Amino acid sequence: MSAKLPIGFMLNPFAGIGGSVALKGSDGADTVKLALAKGAVPLAQQRVEQALKLLQPYAERIEFICPAGAMGQDCLMAMGFETNVIFQPKQPSLASDTHGFIDALNDYGQQQPLALLLFAGGDGTARDICAHVNENTPVLGIPAGCKIHSGVYAVTPIAAGRMVEQMVNGELLSLVEANVMDIDEAAFRDGVVRAKRYGEMTIPDDLRYVQSVKSGGKESDELVLADIAAEVVDLIDDSLAIMGSGSTVAAVMELLQLDNTLLGVDIVAQQELIAADQTAAELIAHVTQAQASGQVCKLVVTVIGGQGHVFGRGNQQLSPELIRLIGIDNIIVVATKSKLQSLQGRPLIADTGDVELDQQLSGYIRVVTGYRDYVMYPLSSPA
Numbered sequence: 001m002s003a004k005l006p007i008g009f010m011l012n013p014f015a016g017i018g019g020s021v022a023l024k025g026s027d028g029a030d031t032v033k034l035a036l037a038k039g040a041v042p043l044a045q046q047r048v049e050q051a052l053k054l055l056q057p058y059a060e061r062i063e064f065i066c067p068a069g070a071m072g073q074d075c076l077m078a079m080g081f082e083t084n085v086i087f088q089p090k091q092p093s094l095a096s097d098t099h100g101f102i103d104a105l106n107d108y109g110q111q112q113p114l115a116l117l118l119f120a121g122g123d124g125t126a127r128d129i130c131a132h133v134n135e136n137t138p139v140l141g142i143p144a145g146c147k148i149h150s151g152v153y154a155v156t157p158i159a160a161g162r163m164v165e166q167m168v169n170g171e172l173l174s175l176v177e178a179n180v181m182d183i184d185e186a187a188f189r190d191g192v193v194r195a196k197r198y199g200e201m202t203i204p205d206d207l208r209y210v211q212s213v214k215s216g217g218k219e220s221d222e223l224v225l226a227d228i229a230a231e232v233v234d235l236i237d238d239s240l241a242i243m244g245s246g247s248t249v250a251a252v253m254e255l256l257q258l259d260n261t262l263l264g265v266d267i268v269a270q271q272e273l274i275a276a277d278q279t280a281a282e283l284i285a286h287v288t289q290a291q292a293s294g295q296v297c298k299l300v301v302t303v304i305g306g307q308g309h310v311f312g313r314g315n316q317q318l319s320p321e322l323i324r325l326i327g328i329d330n331i332i333v334v335a336t337k338s339k340l341q342s343l344q345g346r347p348l349i350a351d352t353g354d355v356e357l358d359q360q361l362s363g364y365i366r367v368v369t370g371y372r373d374y375v376m377y378p379l380s381s382p383a
Helices: 029-037 044-053 056-061 073-078 095-111 123-130 157-168 185-189 221-236 247-255 280-292 320-326 337-341 355-361
Strands: 005-011 062-067 083-087 116-121 139-143 174-183 195-205 240-243 266-269 272-275 297-302 309-311 331-334 348-350 363-370 373-380
Touching: 005 044, 005 095, 005 157, 005 363, 044 073, 044 116, 044 139, 044 157, 056 062, 056 157, 062 073, 062 095, 073 083, 083 095, 095 123, 116 123, 116 157, 123 139, 123 174, 123 195, 139 157, 139 195, 174 373, 221 247, 221 297, 221 331, 221 363, 240 247, 240 280, 247 297, 247 331, 266 280, 272 280, 280 297, 280 320, 297 309, 297 320, 320 355, 337 363, 337 373, 348 355
Parallel strands: 005 062, 005 116, 062 083, 116 139, 240 297, 297 331, 309 348, 331 363, 348 373
Antiparallel strands: 174 195, 240 266, 266 272, 363 373
16 A cells, blocks of 8 residues: 555635625626636635645645646645645546546546545536546545535535545544535525535545444443444445454444354345355355346455454455455445544554465555445555
8 A cells, every 4th residue: 555645636626716806606608708807816726735735744644636837736736745646637627637636636536545535616616526536535625615505515614625635644534425506606696595415525524433432431342333334235235245244343243133154255145145254266166156146246345353454364365365355345345433533543454365465455444433424545456
């Protein structure tokens, strides 16, 4: 895994430009031209600089993947950050350039999973991103527009910087769903506020425990495991699920009221136990047969041992061939937040015995930590 935190970055250079000249928005090229004609000065970059200033001490620990020019690279380089440019926007940039960059970022994320997409703009920018971004990519907005009704924005640019700083320092941030909202600018100019929901995106949130799993202000293992189990049951649905070893996975089997091999690997289909304590060859045979009939196969694994192994300790039945057969996107990693915190920032470990596969598995992954509760956490390989 790269030692650097991979963060997508995008700036709408004209975000908020209509506010100072009473245009009540900045959506559309015509509005931008009118605002500039009225003497408006772009201020979005100043808002971004407030957030990025907090990250300058960590410049060597962050890889920003961004568009060229005013949509990203210029601002980042001016503040001393190295950039990985993957998209060339038009000058001046348009909404179609936001779409184009997000599409390019989605392609990039297939090879190197992103920890976050950090963007600056207003509700129009959030709408454009929501329409194209991969649902597995967490996002966080730096507020820079006239209209900020969407829940995907930090309360201030500095707050956005603080949250990214937490990620760089390995602190756990829950992932939550937030609404993308926008209003009709034309109606707004006539004094009518007409808001509409355009979807939702996943955002990082301050580390917090859901009220139902608190016990004396701390995680209650029993309740947390029940919440994790409920989420995994929803995720596996009616697929064929390979259930790895460990007590966290055992909690899922308990919720399903199925017998479980604590130190082995079982197979569940249609939420019924179909095979227990399977060997590597048996697992491959079941998955091959299921896929041949069009059934989706998933793999549920947890953190084994104090060093943070996901693969390679206590689950050698999960061979490289099996993992490739199931596919990385169908792997569900589960762990309590207290377990992750006990690693003190060390990454999870993939030690499958196949160096190439270990590298493919490496990156920032979603870990199920509760019901509708996830964190992004690094997974690395021994090399």
